[in-house]
Each structure stands twice: as C-alpha cells, then as structure tokens.
Amino acid sequence: METSEIRRRFLQYFEDRGHTVVPSAPLPSPDPNLLFNVAGMAQFVPYFVGQQTPPYSRATSVQKCVRTLDIDEVGKTTRHGTFFQMNGNFSFGDYFKEKAIEYAWDLVTRPQSDGGYGFDESVLYASVYYEDDEAIALWKRIAGLPDDRIVRLGMKDNFWSMGIPGPCGPCSEILIDRGPEFGADRDWEAGDRYLEFWNLVFMQNIRGEGGGKEGYPILGELPKKNIDTGLGLERVSYLLQGVDNMYEIDEIYPVIEKASELSGRKYGVEHVDDVRFRVVADHVRSALMLIGDGVTPGNEQGGYVLRRLLRRAIRSMRLLGYEDPSLVELLPVSLEQMKKSYPELQPDFGRISQVAYAEEDAFRRTLTAGTSIFDVAVKETKSEGGAQLAGAKAFQLHDTYGFPIDLTVEMAAEQGLQVDTEGFRTLMKEQRERAKADARAKKAGHADTSGYRELREKGVTEFTGYQELATDSQVRGLLKEGAIASAAEPGETVEVVLEKTPFYAESGGQIADEGLIVADGVKLKVLDVQKPVKGLIVHRVEVLEGVLQPGLDVHAEVDHEWRVSACQAHSGTHVVHAALRQVLGPNALQSGSYNKPGYLRLDFAWTSALDQATRSEIEEVANLAVRQDLPVSAQYMTLPEAREWGALALFGETYDEQVRVVEIGGPWSRELCGGTHVKHSSQVGALTVTGESSVGAGVRRIEAFVGMEALHYLGRERALVRLLSENLKARPEELPAKVADLAERLRVAEKELERVRAAQVLEAAAALAANPKDVFGVQYVGHRAPDGVNGGDLRKLALDVRGRMPADKPAVIAVLSVNDGKPGVVIALNDTAREWRLKAGDLVRVAAEKLGGRGGGKDDVAQGGGTDPAGADDALATVEHTIGQLVTG
Template sequence: MGTDRHLSSAEIRHRFLAHFEGRGHTVVPSASLLLDDPNLLFVNAGMVPFKPYFLGQETPPYDCATSVQKCIRTPDIEEVGKTTRHGTFFEMCGNFSFGDYFKEGAVELAWELVTRPQADGGFGLDESVLYPSVLDGDDEAVTVWKKVTGLPDDRIVRLPPKENYWSMGIPGPGGPCSEILIDRGPEFGADRDWDAGDRYLEFWNLVFMQDELSAVRSKSDFDIAGQLPKKNIDTGMGLERVAYLLQGKNNMYEIDTVFPVIERAEELSGKKYGAAYPDDVRFRVVADHIRSSMMLISDGVTPGNEGRGYVLRRLLRRAVRNMRLLGYQDPALPELMPVSRDRMGETYADLHTDWDRIARVAFAEEEAFRKTLQAGTQIFDLAAGEVRTAGSSTIPGDKAFALHDTYGFPIDLTLEMAAEAGLQVDESGFRQLMSEQRERAKADARAKKGQHADTGVYRGILDANGPTEWLAYETLETESRPLALLKEGASVGVLEPGEIGELVLDRTPFYAESGGQVADAGVIEFEGGTLEVLDVQRPVRGLVVHQVRVLDGALPADTALLHARVDPDWRTGARQAHSGTHIVHAALRDVLGPTALQSGSYNRPGYLRLDFGWLSALSAQQVHEIEQVANNALRADLPVGWDYMTLPQAKEWGALALFGETYDDSKVRVVEIGGPWSRELCGGTHVDHSSQVGTIVVTGESSVGSGNRRIEALTGVEGFSYLARERDVVGQLTTLLKVQPDDLLGRVTDLVDRLKQTEKEMEKVRLAQLLAGGAALAAGATEVNGVRLVAQRLDGAGGGDVRTLATDVRGRLSGDAPAAVVLIGAADGKAAIVAALNDAAQARGLAAGDLVRAAAPFLDGKGGGKADLAQGGGTDVSRIDEALAAITAAVASV
C-alpha cells in the first residue's frame, strides 16, 4: 500500500503524537479507562476525557490537544473474533481543537501525516488508494478536501447522516463527519461498494463539531437549533487499524501487540491459527480478552457480579473458556497474560510495576471460574435430568439463562454439553431473556442521559461570575455575597421558611464533597434569618453550590451580605477521619504489602471506611497489626503537609493516585504524612500532626465483592466512645460471671462449650423420644391392596424429624411383604411430607415420588424424589387428612 517498511504500534503512536505536538498541540496522557461519567461504564472513545470542554461545562486549558486514549467497548462482546472488526480494547489516536482550527486545518493535519513518507516521519500511505468521505450535502467539506489533496470529485465519497453525522444522543454539540477510507483491493469486495466494510476501510474519522442539537430523539433523530458559538474539531484514528495496514496484516488480531498471545496459545493448545475458522475465532477471543482484562485490572477494576466488575469477569472467563475449547485444560492466564504484558508494557509501564497485583487478581479469578465450571456442570446435569424426566429433549431458555446469569456459565458451554448429552437448548428463549436484560440495562442508561445538560444553569452562573473563591483550607468563616438562588434547577426570587434550595456564593469556607470526604455542615446567616447547610457540591469545575434549608426568616435573592460559618466540631472530626484514612491505607500496605491498594473510600466526622483490592479475608492478627501500625503512627506525631505539583512529578515522588479519579492536568495536591511513609493525591482537609487524629479503632473487615475488601474504623472522640462502650460491656460481664477481665474469654468459652454439650444431650433425648414413637406407628400399619401402609399425621414435626421417623418406621416393617410409610408433619403453619418404600413395594409398582406427588396438591405444595425415598412440602396444613386419604387411594389403585 505504498509503505516502505512496517511500523510497530509504538512507532505509530509516537509519530502521531510528535506530528501534532510539532504543530502546536498539547500532548495529553491517556486518561484511566474509568471516568466519573454517569453515561459510561468505561471510556469508549478518545474524546470522552475532553467531553466537559465540548459540552461547555468547563473551559479547556489549551486551544488544541492530542492524545492516544485507552478505550473499552463491550456491547458486541459476543461478536469478538467472529469478524475482524470487533474488539473490546483499543487505542484511539486523536487531535482536538477547541475553537481554534476547523475543517481545513483538520483535513490538512490528517492528510499530511497519512501521506507523508515514512522517511520523513509520516505513515507513507499511497494517495491512490485513499478516499475521503463527507456527509452528503456538506459541500464545504468537499471543497476543503479538493483544495488540500488535489483529488478529483469522484474520489470524494458522499455518505448519508447514518454514516457521517456525529452526536452523543443528548442535547448539545454535533456535526458532520469526514472519514479517510483506504481501498484494500478487489479481494476484499466490489469496486466502490462503500458498505462492504472490509474493502474500503475507515481508519480516521474527523468530526466537524458545528451544530447545537435540540429535541434529541435518538443519535440519528434530532433538531438542529443553530450553530455553536465556537466550532470544534474531534478526530479519532484507530491505532490497531493503522497498525495492521502498515504491518501488512489482515486484521487487528495479527498486529505486534496482540498476535504474540495467539502464538503462545498455539503452543499451549497444539492447534494452529488459520487452520479452521471456529478455532480462529477462539484464538482471537483469547488474545483480545486477555489484553482487555489486563488493562482493566491495571486501572483498578476487580471481577464482580455487576457493572464494571461483571464486564471484567465475563472477559476473563470467556478467555479461559475459549482456551478450554481449544483443548487446553490447565490454568491459562499465567501462561498468556505475561505475553500481553510484555507487549503492552512498552507503552504502559504500570503493567510492569503493578504486575504482582494484576496477576493476583486475574489468576484468582481463573481459579474461581475453574471451580464454577465444576459447580455449573452439576447444575447442568440436574437440569438435563429434569428435561429427560419430563420426556423432553430441550433445555428451556430460562434454565440456560440461569446458568449464564447466576452461575457465570457461558451459553456456548451449555450448548456444547447439551449436544454431548443428546439434548438441545432453547436458544431463542435464552436470547430473548438476554435481550430483555440488555433492554433493561439500556433503559437504565437512558434514564441517566441528560445529566450533562442539567449543568447548563451552573455553567451560566460560572461564566457570568467566575469561579467560586474556595477558602476551605484557610478559614471556617467568610463574609459572602450571593450570586444565585435556585430551587429545582431554576432561579427564584426568595426562599421561604422551611424551603430547600441551592445558594451560590462568591466565596465560601465550606468543603464540597469529593475524594470520599462528605461535605461540611454549618450555617449561613443573613439579616433576619438563618440557613442550614445540607450539602455542598461542585456540579461544574470551579463552582461551589450549597444546598440549604431556611430555618428562620425568608431569604431574598438580592440579599446584600451573608455570613457563612462551618461547624468547627464537624470540620475537626472530618479532618481526623480523612487523615485517619490515609494512615490506615499506609498501615495496610505496611502489613499486606504494596499490592494492597485503595480502590475507594468514604469518611465523615469520626468514621472512615477504606476499600482495597485483596482476594481473601484478613486474619484477626492482620487486622490487629494494621490497627497497631496506624496507632503507632499517631503516637509518633508525624507531620502532615501538602504541596502542589504536576501529575508526573507527583508520581515520580511516589504519590499514590486513586483508581478512576480525574486529576487536573496542570497541578495536583499531594498530602504526605511522615514524609514518604504516606504520600497520596488528595484534595481533602487534614490535621496538622498525626496525633491530632486521636485514635484509630478498627471496627470491621468485610468483603464488598470479589477481589475487594473493606476496613471500617472510628477516629477521635467516636473512637474513644466505642472503646468506652466495650469497656462497660467487659465490666458488666466480669461482674456477672465473677471473673477478672483477663479470665473473661476463658470463662465465656467454657460456658459456650457447656451449652453446646447440653444442646447435644437434649437433641439425643429428643431423638430417642421421636424414635420411640416409631414402634407404635409400625404396629399400627394397615394392609391396603397387599401393602402394609403407615400413613399418619405428625403435629409439631418438621421436615428433618419426619424424614428420620419415616426411614425408621420403614426399617421396622421388616420382612418380604411390601411396605410403604408416608408421614406428613405440621409445624409453624407448613406441611412436610416424606414417603419411604421397601424393595417389595417398589416391585409392586409403587414409587415414593408418585405418593408424594399424589398428596402435595392438597397441601398447596410440590415434591418428588426417588422410588425408595421422596419428600415435599406445602403451605396448607388444613387438608392433611385429605392428602393422607389420597395416598391410601393411590396405594389401593396399584
């Protein structure tokens, strides 16, 4: 295609960034795959980190920027590998203009890089196989392309809005697109068949963001309200697509950062890539999912049953499952993921430095899935047995869905096992349930749409008045002027007593909720009244908004002056808790090692909780050590300080950044406690010395999902109060048991042991009494149709007792004569039925399961089992006598 040598993915990435940096763009590092966006699980496009700038929520710190952004897309996860176009992880190269250059500039920059010879730093693609596309009717774009490239009119492809108009599906910016297509040759499709997908491959999309959209009904159905005041450029070039074009490969799975995983999978499985389509699909799934999973874990995701954790779990399990289908039964991730690490680690160094944690999370999930395969196989066998018993050959869709949704059992595994068992699966029923689940998820996502639009009123306040002077670090009180008074998102002239609204001040001492720390409490006073501060938030960067309730007086919007005052006790408690969180995190890493990283936190006055990635419960000794290390840090009276620096400087300094958090490009705040012992990026309020935390009392350690643990603790006065309550309880127990505190544990242990022994003795007595009644029941057997039958009601007996007694009575009816025992217990308003038959009764054609099913409808219940022993239950004890009569009739009819 006109290339004079193959370029590695790393080289393509470098050339892209260098090209735009050399033309005045600020190079912005890739954001985390996790951003605080209510509409997205993951970053799925290169422009996502810049969305606040395009939406007008924030002012961009640069006129134009460039990045190579990590992205994850999972809606088509089941199509991965089946085509050469579907993948979950990819890197999007982008250049962005915020009111600077527009169509002509974007086209010039893209065309120059694409066609410039490789020897001069470009990609060296042959102009003769390149076709720009435009939105049909965008004559301006056609003119620009002809001017910049010199191409004739028939080389400019006109495409409909479905292909070449961009919007986010919500009110806001939109605009026509222009793509660069490459002709891969007649072996990939017919001439000028732009929809073929494989022949005319789009590898770069230029969005001309020029329209203000309104009345958005869908991504392709909306009204254009007018032109944007500033026209922007958002472009995206798929790194993987350009890589396989420049490396002479056929698809993204064969490029230098992906194919080595396939090669290792070939060695492990003994299969060859390219030999059979089904195996090729499996190899591609493995390579794609290994890389995606690794990148997600690197950014802080751990496997779970919902949200991001569920996506990661599916990716890991699909990778393991496909290695199994390729014939490899041993643990696969320890063999494959290091290969992906070595390739991707050339760009993302964190994959090497954080490898111990990444590997621990991934490998533990594979081990858990291997156990799931065993458990799921048992569930499948039960489902298959029920299908055969019912005389069917098809496993219902809801059973297949339950295996998939509840047990993590992939549908392809269910299909494979069903075929091996000579059964079919109701795939249409399964797909319908899957579709309904997806629609529910989409409905949830749609319900969240539009949240960005809600910030428009706040953006208007910010544009009109500038940022809030935020003084939470300096003072607890300010004299402030009101800038806006809102109620339910609209400006109001007054807030009456008892009403709740939002107040924006020109300056404030209140801490706005962020970084896990709750907002400050306090009051805002004005002439003639007082406001209680309920919450403080930053809906857009730079603006602090107070949610307030009028306690007394009426607050006019034109009030001249207000006095804002933070509750000092609240702030003291909040500082103690937030500094305590950092100390517990450092203590955690001291005890467990550097891979124990915080994944979330919450702190309010006197209380903190810290979530961290860890795969097993902590022992009591580990929890004690963490608490001891933390309190030793308090006793050492470590200095607490903070400084501002760039993010790269902070990382070089060893500061820890919370997964998924977004940090300012120009500067971050680093809080340190005891120098390098604890250094974290943090915007919260803190004590001046560690001793001011008072105390740290760990009150709990628990699981918050697969691979995540939580530590909870109390600080300050709340911690001392907790210890005082425990002291009181110990005092009461020592008085009651007449022992010294040091002997209390032994005394309680002895009492518990004696209680358990007494309960065992009582159970033996109770069971003996129960079985003593078995002789009387056996003696009362009646003969029905040549069968010795015991059919009795047992008031006060539950299921376990009924089963024990039924088998005992069956044993007492010894001899060669047919014998059947059916007992129905009644306890707590519920019925329990057990049928026990000897071999002779079964030879006569009786079955215990049939007798239970004969009685169950009268009890408003169900049941079943084997021919010799079956049981069931019901919720209607009023018809037990009728059920017993039905059993007698059933025996008589055989």
C-alpha cells in the same frame, strides 16, 4: 497461525517501517462517557483532535477492547463478542493514503514465510467511499485490483467520524470472499460471505453538527492529514486458522472444550447448548482481561459489567448441567492461551483468580437464596391460576439477589411459566431514572444547570476554609429549584452562592460542613454544600430569620466542633490507609472512602478477610503514627510532579493538572487530596478500628472511630465487659475462657438433645411398618413426624421403616416434618415397588409441589422440601392418591 503470532507479526511489520510500538491502554476508559475502550484509536484521540502534540509521527498498537452493548446477544450468533483486540497503525501528519494502502496490502498478501499473512489475492476485495476516486486509483495501482473487485459504498458504510464535530474522513476496507456457502454473490451487506477484516480511515476532513452516520456537513480539510487503521485480530485469526468463527480460534475454543468435558455435552450438536458454550468461552476470557486491568466485580459501572459477565458464565455452566464451581476449571485454561500475548497475566493470576473465584462463591450463595424466593413466586402464580411471573417479582430477583433476567426466564420456563419481561424492563428503567435524578439532586440540586452556570460566569467562588472558619462575604445569587431567584423568606430552603466561603463542599469522601450564615436581621442554617459546576460552591440553606436577597453582606461561619471532628476523620482516613499499606503491602490501595465527624470508612483492594491479629496490627500502626505527632502539610504542584514525588492518585478520582498533595510524616503518607486536615497527627486523637467486611469481590471495607467518638465507643465496650463480668461472675480477663466453656457445654447439650430426638423418631419405625395402608396392592406408610426433625433423621426413619416391610410386597414410605418453619419430605421404595414401575423421584416431586417447593432423587430414595408448612397433610394424601393412579392407570 496462532493468534499471538498474528499479533506479533503485525507489530513487527510496522516497527520495521518506522512505527513506534505503543502498549495497549488499559481496558477502563478515561473518557467519562465510556466504561471501556472500544476502538484501537482510543488512546490516540488527543493527538487526532489536536489537544496534544504526539511524541511520534507513526505508531502501531494492539488495543484491548470491550464492547458492552451486545452482551445479551453473545453466543446467539457467532458475530457478537465482548472482549476483542484491534491491531492498528497510525500516522499523525506523516504518510497518508498511498502508504496506508501499500502497507496493508503488502502485509495481508506477503507470504507467511516472509513474515506476512499469505492471503490469496484472488479472493480479496476493497471497499471505498463512493466519491474517493483517489483511493480507487491507488487500489488499482498498488494492489492491481480490477473495477469489479472495488466496491463503492456510501457515507453510512465508508465514512468515519467520532459522532461529533471534528476530524472525519473516508474509509477503505479490505474484504475477503469466503465462498458461496456463506452467502450470495455480490451481496455486500447481508450474510458473512464478503467479510471485512481491515478498515483504513483517511482522516482528512472536518465535519459539522448533525446526528447519525450520514447527512452532516463537511466543512473543509484538516491542515494535517492522519491515518487510523484497524485490523480485527479475532477475524484474521479465524480466517487464517481455517475455522468458521471467532469462538473456534485458539484463544477461545479450549475453554469450550474444557466446558464440554466438565458438562458431558458436546459443542456443535444443539443450538441451545452451543449458545451456552459460547457465552462461557467469551465471558471467561473477558473477565480474565478485565480483572487483569484492575476491574473488580461491583454494582456500578465497569464493576457491574464484570459481575454480569462472570455470573452469565457461571449460570451457563449450570444450565449445561455442571453444578460444581466452574471458574476454577475454566479460568486457568483461558490464561494459558492469553498469556502468550499478555505475559503479565501469569504473575498476576493469583490476584485475578481470587477475585473471580470469590465472585463465583458469592453468586452460588445468591442462587441458593434467590431460588427460594423464586419458588414462592412460582407457587403464588400457579395458585392464582396465572401463567406469567410478574415483572415486579423478576425485578426483585434481579435487584435483591442478582438474578439476570434471562436466568429468571429460564427457570420459569422449566416450571411452565412465562415472565413479564416488559414489566421488568419498565421497573429497571424507572430505577435508572431514579438513580440519575438522585445523583442530579445531590450534586446539582436540579437537572437544569443553567442557573448555576449563569452565576459561575460571574466568577469562581473563593474557598477560604483551609485558612479560617469564618469569612465576611457577599451573596452573589440564590436559586430555587435550580432557577435564579430574587428573594427567600423564613421557612424556605434555597441555594445560595457567596463571593467567598469557608464552607467545605462535599468531595473526596468528606461530607460538607455545617454552620450558619448571618447578616443584619437574617439567619441561615447551612444544610449542605456542593459543587454542581466546576468552580462554583453552592450552599443549601434553610432561612431561619429575615429576607434573603442577592447583594447582601453576610458573615459565614463553620461550626467549629464539626470542622475539628471532620478534620480528625479525614486525616484519620489517610493514617489508616498508610497503616494498611504498611501492614498488607502496596497492593492494599484505597478504592473509595467516606468520612464525617468522628467516623471514617475506607474501601481497599484485598481479596480475603483480615484476621483479628492483622486488624489489631493495623490499629496499632495507625495509633503509633498518631502518637508520633507527625507533621501534616499540603502542597500544590503539577500532576506529573505529584506522581514523580510518589503521591497516590486514588481509583475513581479525577484531577486537574495542578493538584494538592497532603503529606503526613513525609513519604509515609502522600496522597492527592482536596479535603481539610489536622496540623499534626496527634490531633486525630484516639483511633479505634470497629469493623472489617467485604463490599464485593476483591474489595474490603475497614471502619473506625476517631477522637471523642472513639472514646465513646471504647466506653460502651468497657460497659459491656463490666455487665458480662457481673452476670458471669468472672473477672474481665477470664471472660473468653468462661464464654468458651459455656458455648461448649451448650454444644454438647444440643448434640445430646438431637440424639434423644432422633432416637424418639426412630422408635416409631416398628409401629409404622406394622400398620401400612393398602393402596391397590401397595403397602403405603404416610407419616408426619413431630416438628423439628431434620432431613437426615427423616431419611433414617424412612429407610428403617422400609427395612422392616415385607420384601415380597410393594412398599412406599413417605415421612414428613416441619423444621424451622420449612417442611421436608423423604420417600423410600423397596425393590418390589420399583418393579411395579413406581419411582421415588416422581412421588417426591408431587409432594414437594404441595409444599411450595421441589424435590428429586433416585428411584429408591428421594428427598424434597418447600416453604409452605400448611400443605404438609395434603402432600401425604397426594402421594397416596398418585400411587393409586399409577398402579391402576
């Protein structure tokens, strides 16, 4: 039975029994503590904990899930996977244990011809919480299970909670006995013999504080009892499809088959290869589903997980021996299987594939650059007599070039080295701690927020900056290093909380205002403004004059020119966003922004670079909107009202129920935004796009200047044009043709120079062939060509010399040159030399090692290179010495 059919039958069964079919929530989790949804109940949590009233009493779903904790274990065993699907049926105060057990047993054992799964009842068991006599009695009555097929387990195994005080309850599982080949009889915890595939949670209690899976107090019973069940779709698939594990089911195994075909290696022969095949199959499917739900590769959070999955899949294909781009071959195979359950993937595959293929292209370039750094590190380690690559070097490869640590370990092993993985992990931990500390320092000023919360309890800071730039206020409190302080003197930098303030706190991509806070004999320079806790605005200030104390009456005033330019930049960001969507279409949605006085940048979802004509069109649409003097207004409404009105809620932002909608020109631009803006679009002033670039697969960045900064930028451009005109003695409109002509003439000259240089190199062939060195009967030519000879010309020279050598004597030709600071070597052998069992590939590796690099090729011609020009002469001498050893040994 196909996985899609197992899924369909589950939903149909419960829909026929009064359950509302609820679509899967997207993979990215709205929970700030989670990257992705990891359980079938995820979208129903607000109903279970009483935060919201469910719109139905019964529901069923198949939830897409991604588990990230075990990525490194994927493939090593057949248990670990990243993407999985959880079938569930849910009751919110409706039916309870009896119906849940009845439904589960009926669907599992009902004949396939009657819409069920057709499991053999004789091999099924039930596990229960050891004190749940009610569930035991129900299993006996409904399923007819005898005592020896009902297993009592403790709180650790058969009691569920969310890990925090709140709803909890006993569990009951359906297990299948897979036979003695999978483990010992009655061994419930070890091996794969008794496999649990459906978990029924009877949510009936309330738990108290306590850590771990057991030992916390049960405080009482819930007023309404709920049901949450989870049937592992992949597990049921491999049980019904007669295969041993999830990697062999219909949704996954075709990718393994394709990877085997591409690599020429077989699955099921060697464990090391099997691990790589499973990594490829799991990660390709996971990436397909993540990109389908809007995740794009990046360096943070969910984007980093996706990038890691894609790169591990690509790396595994390379380790299987497939060097060409692989996702273009594998992703469509996964699509063919997954679209049976998720048909929306098919029309979106153009975007999905662009994102994935762009990431593979970027990683292939990364591998090229990082491999050079790796080669140097290996050479340094070996030259110092070391046997272990330093953790700092492994960290550099990871941090700068995106090398997964296991890739570095694999490459090092090929060079006979180990890696200081402990040192690597230490540096990774330090980096994470620095990042967390930086974030805390930026947003909260101190890790301990108790001081801020104490001041917040005195009331919300009133923000007056939408209406005015100057406000009379009072100092509510001040903090030093996050702690409440009683005073601050000149020269100190402290944090100040006012009763009300006109200073905008950094948020929504807009940086904080600058200005002054003054009182009698006191003067403060505002350096930064943040919201460390909700409702509290905190000013970081430098005390310039006087003694600052709580209770002081002050006058807070924002720098007028700063705010004007900041408003121009933020409104300009909205204008550019609307122009992007008008030119490129609604999919060009903003995914991040940053604006400061006179400057803006905007990240948006797009998979290819914008040509000059498109950039010009976006700039023109934006400036037309500025010229039209469109009204800019802000309104408050509920979040549902804003969405119904068509306001854009941007990726990565969180919103309260009551939101502020900024509108420019009516429906042309409507966005949820708390920033400061101009009153009319004409006040944005000149707007000029200065650049467009990639910031990750599927994400582009556009940058622009506005207002006076735009005019200054255009002035610099005009001065540059004037200078070029004077130097090239051409009018501005003639410059493109003039520059193009100069470039073409330069190209022709360089080509001719290259031809002359190649001819000079090849002129040496006759003299070299006439004067070989005899090395135990082998005619050896070791020649260092002039610097600047490229690999192609070296190869021509080696082959030319070989062609001039006597065919009846063994001949080895080694030619070497240093080009752009990097040495390259080519070795050619004639047929007689190969009959003497000499191989060009073996000799070039010896030479390349002296050059700090590597090489390879066929037995007759091989090529290599490195990073150490100082080893050039030594490389030729080593080849000669090696020939002697091979011939005489």
